[in-house]
Amino acid sequence: MIKVGILGASGYAGGELLRLCAAHSAFTPILLFGDSQAGEAVAAAHPHLALAYPGVRFERYAPERLAEIDLLFACMPHGESQKIAPDILARGVPFVDLGADFRLDDAATFARWYGEAHEQPDLLAEFVYGLPEIARDRIRGAKLVAAPGCYPTSAILALKPLVDAGLIEKTGIIVDAASGVTGAGRAAKAGTHFCTVDESLAAYGLIDHRHTAEMEMGTGGEVLFTPHLAPMNRGILATCYANAARDMDAGAPLDTLKAAYEGEPFVHVSGALPATKWTLGSNAVHLTARYDPRTRRVVAIAALDNLVKGAAGQMIQCANLMLGLDETEGLARIGVYP
Numbered sequence: 001m002i003k004v005g006i007l008g009a010s011g012y013a014g015g016e017l018l019r020l021c022a023a024h025s026a027f028t029p030i031l032l033f034g035d036s037q038a039g040e041a042v043a044a045a046h047p048h049l050a051l052a053y054p055g056v057r058f059e060r061y062a063p064e065r066l067a068e069i070d071l072l073f074a075c076m077p078h079g080e081s082q083k084i085a086p087d088i089l090a091r092g093v094p095f096v097d098l099g100a101d102f103r104l105d106d107a108a109t110f111a112r113w114y115g116e117a118h119e120q121p122d123l124l125a126e127f128v129y130g131l132p133e134i135a136r137d138r139i140r141g142a143k144l145v146a147a148p149g150c151y152p153t154s155a156i157l158a159l160k161p162l163v164d165a166g167l168i169e170k171t172g173i174i175v176d177a178a179s180g181v182t183g184a185g186r187a188a189k190a191g192t193h194f195c196t197v198d199e200s201l202a203a204y205g206l207i208d209h210r211h212t213a214e215m216e217m218g219t220g221g222e223v224l225f226t227p228h229l230a231p232m233n234r235g236i237l238a239t240c241y242a243n244a245a246r247d248m249d250a251g252a253p254l255d256t257l258k259a260a261y262e263g264e265p266f267v268h269v270s271g272a273l274p275a276t277k278w279t280l281g282s283n284a285v286h287l288t289a290r291y292d293p294r295t296r297r298v299v300a301i302a303a304l305d306n307l308v309k310g311a312a313g314q315m316i317q318c319a320n321l322m323l324g325l326d327e328t329e330g331l332a333r334i335g336v337y338p
């Protein structure tokens with residue numbers, strides 16, 4: 001048994017992490033931190049988890065309690081991990097953070113995209129960016145991992161092999177992506193109210209969405225990113241456009257993605273146009289790509305579940321690698337469909 005602590009266990013990502021841990025052979029959540037719900041039963045926040053966590057309650061965070069666990073996950077709003085990172089490092093507990101605090105590799109980029117100075121700039125280099133398909137060897141055995149945001153996971157997986165193979169130019173990359181509403185967290189907000197979202201599709205975060213920085217770090221290109229909010233609970237569909245760097249067969253981008261992800265347990269590349277519905281509840285990413293000789297552009301599309309491969313599933317996949325377990329342990333490769 002690997003004793004797990006979760007910070008932000010009462011949120012959507014924390015709830016999904018608890019759901020996945022319930023099906024994991026080793027990860028056993030024993031400390032669920034959530035100050036505002038301390039004393040409440042897990043099932044009060046997550047009724048669907050009642051059978052898995054009978055009698056388990058949220059507790060207040062206290063750094064000395066880190067001595068009781070073998071692995072720590074955090075699913076808190078940005079800025080919170082920075083405050084407690086020194087405690088975590090001092091105790092040496094393996095840590096996977098889902099917030100954005102330690103994803104970027106330099107403090108100036110963090111300040112540019114998050115609008116505030118980083119409180120622990122010296123610790124940025126200590127964290128590995130937790131995208132196993134790109135950084136598996138660095139995650140294996142690491143103590144500190146920063147899991148990517150949901151949008152960057154989709155865009156980086158669709159684009160990086162095409163950049164690396166020299167098929168697309170690094171400038172002028174466009175990422176148009178739509179997210180399900182759980183991507184915005186569980187707190188009630190005007191922008192995610194049922195009546196605002198239902199039967200509607202809208203862009204937001206024009207030009208300055210903070211995930212642009214992660215996409216640029218992960219692809220090595222210059223990205224114009226436009227997120228959209230879609231009337232669905234889960235899912236990200238990212239449609240990515242780039243200028244072709246040279247003439248090529250229409251199928252060359254698809255062949256490149258197939259070669260790049262051959263043997264990857266959670267990545268499926270095919271000529272079919274991916275849909276978010278294929279991925280629900282699974283850690284799968286479905287990808288496709290084409291070259292259009294008429295416009296000399298390459299288009300690549302990714303679909304995933306923002307709460308699994310875009311959040312809690314990615315965290316479990318990283319933790320499996322960090323602790324030397326089978327990377328796929330506790331994770332579904334097949335979504336619930338229809």
Ligand SMILES: NC(=O)C1=CN([C@@H]2O[C@H](COP(=O)(O)OP(=O)(O)OC[C@H]3O[C@@H](n4cnc5c(N)ncnc54)[C@H](OP(=O)(O)O)[C@@H]3O)[C@@H](O)[C@H]2O)C=CC1
Pocket residue numbers: 007008009010011012013014034035036037075076077078080098099100148149150182183184185186187306307310311
């Ligand atoms: N939802 C998604 O698809 C994804 C989310 N993320 C990131 O993961 C993190 C969590 O997201 P999500 O679960 O959606 O968010 P939620 O709003 O659903 O949950 C946030 C959690 O953080 C806790 N929390 C809130 N404020 C504080 C604080 N000041 N100190 C400590 N804990 C606090 C909340 O506890 P309480 O109930 O007690 O307030 C709750 O457990 C965020 O950083 C988000 O950006 C990343 C990838 C995908």
Ligand SMILES: CC(=O)N[C@@H](CCC(=O)OP(=O)(O)O)C(=O)O
Pocket residue numbers: 098099100148149150151179180181182183184185205211227229
């Ligand atoms: C639909 C929606 O609102 N999505 C969130 C993305 C949340 C996330 O995954 O990213 P971070 O962890 O980097 O915040 C947004 O656009 O802010």
